[in-house]
């Protein structure tokens with residue numbers, strides 16, 4: 001297949017430049033295989049197959065209602081939490097099907113983290129406790145371990161310096177952008193392999209948006225990131241490859257620069273030139 | 278899109294900036310509403326003034342010691358409120374301890390776990406429980422609950438936990454435990470249906486936040502949903518408590534109506550509301566009537582204090598200022 005070939009060669013060049021061992025490039029960290037997702041009778045995702053390369057940022061773009069969020073939520077088994085929702089197909093996480101009958105969705109979600117469109121911290125918990133919440137759920141109660149992970153997660157989320165003196169307080173006075181980074185820290189604390197971000201900056205001002213994008217780029221070293229966005233500039237700025245969806249189908253999936261400069265599909269071209277959507 | 282026609286072109290022509298003929302309607306409307314508001318305040322004030330005036334003889338005669346005097350002796354005209362205040366607070370406390378866990382369980386089940394159909398039917402049944410007249414509940418208490426307490430529950434409690442003063446003494450059936458239980462039965466529908474509504478208003482984003490860091494369904498409820506809704510749940514409990522403190526009929530039928538302070542839950546007690554209802558017809562002397570009215574004011578103040586504490590709690594625990602939608 002031509003698409004995966006170009007992806008592959010680009011990844012190889014990249015890997016050479018960054019001295020990443022080859023196996024890591026070849027393996028998709030997480031791969032959707034023939035995913036169909038439904039809300040009752042609404043067929044929201046239609047036969048999508050898509051691999052997300054390890055240590056890369058993959059953007060998913062498309063007009064509102066095309067199924068981006070739904071696809072994303074199939075990757076950590078959040079979709080099935082909606083009453084009446086249903087998924088068909090397979091999702092391979094490190095080669096293992098997360099929809100296999102003996103798989104515990106809770107365990108999946110500990111390995112595939114998620115950041116939402118609007119910051120959703122737990123309002124009754126302090127800044128510290130929010131970040132520690134995931135670890136505590138995993139049975140970690142050793143104060144030193146918690147301290148350590150909370151600090152590391154907040155540093156990774158580029159928030160440590162701003163909150164290190166007020167960890168015990170509520171985060172109510174943090175700005176929208178800070179709250180979003182706070183939620184990213186909470187997701188990072190359980191050390192997921194994959195981080196799903198559903199329009200993480202769409203409720204933020206441009207400066208905060210840039211900060212989140214910068215953050216996503218640094219996180220790529222340790223994580224596989226899937227970024228749903230409405231904002232094509234954002235996809236172009238931060239992602240390594242981009243998937244374009246339309247009406248629940250995957251239209252085109254290629255390295256970002258190629259998708260934006262030489263789209264193969266007419267519909268992709270129409271979308272990125274702003275002719276619809 | 279900017280249109281050539283401004284939207285105001287579609288509206289009736291304006292009549293300048295001076296107050297037009299509509300102004301007086303506004304004024305009349307405002308005056309009527311203000312009058313309604315003021316009349317409520319006046320009504321409350323009038324009731325209070327009347328009560329205080331009527332209670333004045335007792336207040337003057339017994340002074341503040343009315344509050345901590347145990348004796349209530351109409352024959353010798355010695356009156357103290359303590360046994361009644363104790364009965365009121367103790368029976369409500371027993372009711373809370375019994376009802377809150379059950380109500381929370383019901384609310385969580387209805388809001389989070391039960392399938393939609395079951396939830397609708399069960400919610401209806403719970404609300405039906407709230408509409409049972411309290412005299413009927415009281416009758417059921419006398420003929421069904423009290424014998425059951427006397428023959429089964431209280432003997433079992435005194436066998437196992439009898440070393441606690443709380444469960445000491447002979448089982449009567451009729452008593453503080455029975456009063457508390459009847460009140461608990463009246464509390465459960467209120468607290469559970471309000472709590473269910475509270476839990477339902479917890480945003481999906483909060484649940485998703487917990488699921489996304491690997492919470493199980495129980496952990497989602499326990500760590501995200503309940504903390505978020507806790508102020509509302511406290512509000513629900515206080516709403517119920519307002520009812521139990523003033524509840525009269527069902528309690529007086531099962532609590533034994535004996536003004537005493539005993540550590541044992543099996544012993545009879547008396548509440549303020551029950552005493553008021555029962556004794557007014559027998560109050561022959563002026564000072565007796567006056568003491569009863571002062572007793573009513575004690576109940577009023579207890580209710581006020583409970584409400585104040587509730588407001589403070591709700592204010593203290595409210596999730597504040599965090600963006601969540």
Ligand SMILES: Nc1ncnc2c1ncn2[C@@H]1O[C@H](COP(=O)(O)OP(=O)(O)OP(=O)(O)O)[C@@H](O)[C@H]1O
Nearest residue numbers: 039042044063064065066067068069070071082230
């Ligand atoms: N909870 C739901 N119940 C029923 N239908 C839903 C639900 N959520 C989404 N849908 C439908 O599924 C389809 C895909 O929705 P989805 O949220 O995945 O789109 P999206 O691409 O993320 O859109 P947006 O860019 O607006 O977030 C839409 O047609 C939508 O109406």
Ligand SMILES: [Mg+2]
Nearest residue numbers: 068069070198
């Ligand atoms: Mg979406």
